[in-house]
Amino acid sequence: MPIRSPYSPAHPGKANSNQWRLDDPEVDESWVTKINGAGNHSYLATKRSHDMLHVSRIYFDRAIDGHRKALEDLTVENIEAVYCTSVLVSFHALFVLSESEEDSTLPSLDPVQWLRLGKGTRFICSRWKELVGPSRINSSGVSYGLPSITNDSELFNSEHGKPFKGLLTWAEDFETIYSEDRKLYEQVINYIGVIYKCISEGNESELAICRRLVAMPSRNDPRFIDMVEAKQPRALAILAHLFACMKLIDYKVPWFRGIAERQIPKIHDELPVGWRPMLAWPMAITAGEVDREPAETQIDDILAL
Known part of the structure; x- marks a missing residue:
């Protein structure tokens, strides 16, 4: 059955979507009438978007609070739900990185x-194995899905990281x-290199690549997160390249849309001036100056490695 819009005429209490109005004392009644009469919904759409975003973050904060309490007492009974x-x-925290930070009344969006939420997933998996054993956790479906993200020798193969070697040197x-x-930086660079290889060669579906991207925090050394939080230039530059890979497939994976555009320029501005050339490729990706179907030489050409 199709999902019915809450503002469609068939929905109780909303007789006509064109007469939709906000119950907000800050909205002038006559102005709303003028907007409805003129068929101009830009003000209401913006206001409604802001309100929905604010409410979503409130519920997200509540979910995080409840999640933290559950983490304090992990048991066989609750660990699967946790x-x-x-x-x-973790998915939500990633996908909302595309949202605007211009409104100071809303909490900031921080990668x-x-x-850190991805690192938490890694901890929960480890604890789950301790509680029930590897065989049972595997049968629960945690490791299901392609591609496999458990083969460390493949994920962190140094050959994959070659296009990004400039980030290390x-x-x-x-x-x-x-x-x-x-070693930590090499590990993360090699992991991103696998993702880039799959995109450039087209040997995996966009959803398979999405699986690799969202698993990045849980499959790499947690100390990398500390380096990002401390705003270490090399760590920030590496993270920008991960966001650039998201941009390369966002035409097929809508959840990634807007993340690179929001996050990469912000990282660029946070870097010392001498480090900003390292963001030439991510910035070019964000600006649409590099093809979505990347050639292996593009990174080398832009960074002149």
């Missing part, structure tokens, strides 16, 4: 929140990278 909640709130003469941090 896992499902973790996945859902760190998405990254940029400014290395002026910045000391500890060996453990270098």
